[in-house]
Amino acid sequence: MFRAVTVGLVILATSLTLMAATVNKIVIKSNTAQNVSPDVVRAHILLVEGAAFSQEQLSKDIKSLYKTGQFDDVVAKAKQAQGDTIDVVFTITPKARINTIVLQGNEAFATKRLMKQLEQETNLPMDETQLSADLEALYAFYRGKGYNNINIEQKIETLEDTGDIRIVYLIEENGRAxxxxxxxxxxxxxxxxxxxxxxxxxxxxxxxxxxxxxxxxxxxxxxxxxxxxxxxxxxxxxxxxxxxxxxxxxxxxxxxxxxxxxEGSPYTVAEVSITGNEAEDTAALQPFVSLAANQTYSRATERRDVDKVTAYYNSLGYMDSRVIARREPSQSDHTVSVVYQVLEGEQARIRNINIQGNRITKDHVIRRELRLQPGDLADASQVKTSKAALMNLGYFGSVEVHPRSTPEAGFKDLDVEVEETLTGQLLFGAGVSSTDSIVGTVEMSQTNFDLFGWPSFRGGGQRFRLRAEAGSSRSNFTLAFTEPWMFDRQLRFDTELWLRETSANREYDQRSIGNSYKLTRAMSTPFWRQSVGYRLEQIE
CATH class of the missing domain: 3.10.20.310 (membrane protein fhac)
Incomplete structure (x- = not known):
């Protein structure tokens, strides 16, 4: 009994010592021949030299290292150092890295072209899922080109000196027909x-x-x-x-x-019915159903009916609604009864809109393009329209808009995740014409401009273009600016300032300076616009 109490006191004392200790140094070791970058490890842990040691934080740091996907195993130990300090030793087993990717046997297509089909990159940890996908991508590429008897073997070789991985694709093309x-x-x-x-x-x-x-x-x-x-x-x-x-x-x-x-024989519709609709009367849904008794059955018409009834429910906020068409055919008389079963789900409204990934673009630029705002009925069709509107801006390489359930009944959050792309351009050009021996051009443009966004002047959803052109007998200068949401309304404002000078005419030189303004708004009719503008130009 005395011995057990003594051991317990020793463990408790050790734990208390570690809790009160500070970190003397952090040691990072590799458990294999591969090197582990200390900078990578330190970037994913919060324990640092000189800080108070925490067993809880050490556990979190281990989990953080695992989440990077770069390590197969992470072991961390706290060792007593001088005084009230400890050393933290991380022993890490890194995932094997891809050293090289080699293709052999490809004769019909260049290696460079085939490498574009592969997503796995060199100098990164091996991803078995991605390697499997890459193998399928090569098969799909060859089969898409008519090589149906293609055979590809993927070999994974370990380099003895470094422990890195070499991926070899052995290709047998076998011709095509x-x-x-x-x-x-x-x-x-x-x-x-x-x-x-x-x-x-x-x-x-x-x-x-x-x-x-x-x-x-x-x-x-x-x-x-x-x-x-x-x-x-x-x-x-x-x-x-x-x-x-x-x-x-x-x-x-x-x-x-x-x-x-x-072929068989054509079927005639015996009857069409709607079931499962509790929130909406059958009479309200009937106008969206085109399939009717005594018609020749058509799968295409059935699909359109399903889509129209689903869209109607979506417009009422039933984002999770589904419509299933069930057919009950009778082979004896070649008739079919069609039942549209409605799974209404719960009506919901939008609670919050969460935006992620926009490092440059301002939140309000994204929000104003969304067809759903907090308090609106959760319409799935408007989610798709919002995604398309954001992609059409040209600011993003990818856009994902997902509704998410919330603890609050009758409400959904809308998660918007974007991946920004380049929106600025700087172009240089030169040419030869009959009037100018040499013409030089420089143009700078930004499609996601912010007039008041110093110092980067990006992310405001405006457009800016500056163009200068000079030749032996003429020079042009143009400055253009567009605000697509004037006064926070869908009212586009365009203005342009220009200076043009030419001496191509033997009798006189011409100089033109001007400015134009234009307001444009969308009309209720789709694809129609209404514009009013003013142009002022002085020609000398």
């Missing part, structure tokens, strides 16, 4: 020509002289689905593809395709 014929057996509703028109696979009539018409197996599989869809749109619910044959020529350079089908 051109489609010289697509025939159908059993078709009476559509002609061969009509069915071929629905396919991506094309017959290569000029293939003997042009690089076109190569047979692609994945495209041909999709083509069979397209043919099936054509028959379903015409009401042939029992349609099926019985057999597909691909006959290659003796040398393998040509392929002839034959598709044997069973």
């Amino acid at each position: 051109k489609t010289r014929g697509v025939d159908f057996i059993g078709n009476t509703v559509f002609s061969d020509r009509q069915l071929r028109a629905k396919m991506d696979t094309e017959v290569s009539w000029l293939g003997f002289m042009l690089p076109m018409g190569y047979y692609n197996e994945s495209d041909f599989d999709s083509d069979q689905n397209a043919v099936t869809q054509a028959y379903l749109d015409a009401g042939y619910l029992d349609f099926k593809v019985i057999d597909v044959a691909a006959q290659h020529s003796k040398g393998g350079e040509k392929v002839f395709l034959t598709i044997k089908i069973d």
Whole structure:
């Protein structure tokens, strides 16, 4: 009993000592032949020399290092140093890094072109998921070019001296064939020509002289689905593809395709009903349904009905609503009953809008383009429209807009994540013309300009352009500015200032200086605009 109490007191004393200690130094070791950058490790930990030691913070630092995805294992130990100080030792097993990526056996395509299909980069930790995706990307590229018998082996080699990884792709191209014929057996509703028109696979009539018409197996599989869809749109619910044959020529350079089908008989709609709708009466939904009794059934019409009813519910704030079309066919009389089952979900409004990723673009520039604002009904169609509006600005390489559930019933948050791209340009040009022996041009433009955003003058959603052109007999200077949201309204203001001088005329020189102003607003009719402007120009 006495011994147990003594051990417990020793452990407690040690723990209290560590809690009261300061960090003397941080030691970073690699558990393999690979080097571990101390700067990378220190950038992801909060413990530093001279600071108070915390076991809780050490645990957090270990988790932070794991989250980087660069390490397979992280072990940290706190060792007593001089006085009330301790040393923290990180022993790290780094993930194997990609040293080189090699392609062998590729003859039809240059290595540089194939490397563009790969996402895994050198000098980064090996990502097995990405390597698998890269292998599939190479297969997809070759098959897309008609190499259906392509064989690619991905080898992962470990370099003994450094422990790094060398990725080798061994490629067997095995040639490709051109489609010289697509025939159908059993078709009476559509002609061969009509069915071929629905396919991506094309017959290569000029293939003997042009690089076109190569047979692609994945495209041909999709083509069979397209043919099936054509028959379903015409009401042939029992349609099926019985057999597909691909006959290659003796040398393998040509392929002839034959598709044997069973059309069946067209189905007539017996009745159309709507179920599951509690918040909205059936009478309110009926105008959105085009499929009706005694019509020839059409899958395309059914899809449009589903989309229209779903859009109606979305406009009312039922963002999670779904509409499922269920068919009850009767083969005895070739009729089908269609039931539109509505899963309404919960009506919701937008609570908060959270924006991330905009290091340069101001929040209000993004918010004003959103078709949803706090308090609005959560309309899924407006989420898509908002995403398109942000992409159309040209400020972002990618935009994601996602609704997110909240603890507050009847409300959703809208998360907007953007990835900014370059919006500024500096162009230089030179040329020769009949009036000027040499013409030089310089132009500076910024499509995400901020007139009052000193010192970078970026992120305000305005447009700015400065252009100067000079030649032996003329010179032009232009300054243009656009504010797309004048007075925080969808009122675009454009102004331009110019100075043009020319001496091309033998009898006189001409000098023109001017300024223009224009206001433009969108009209209620889509794609229509209304503008009013003023132009002042002095010519000497």
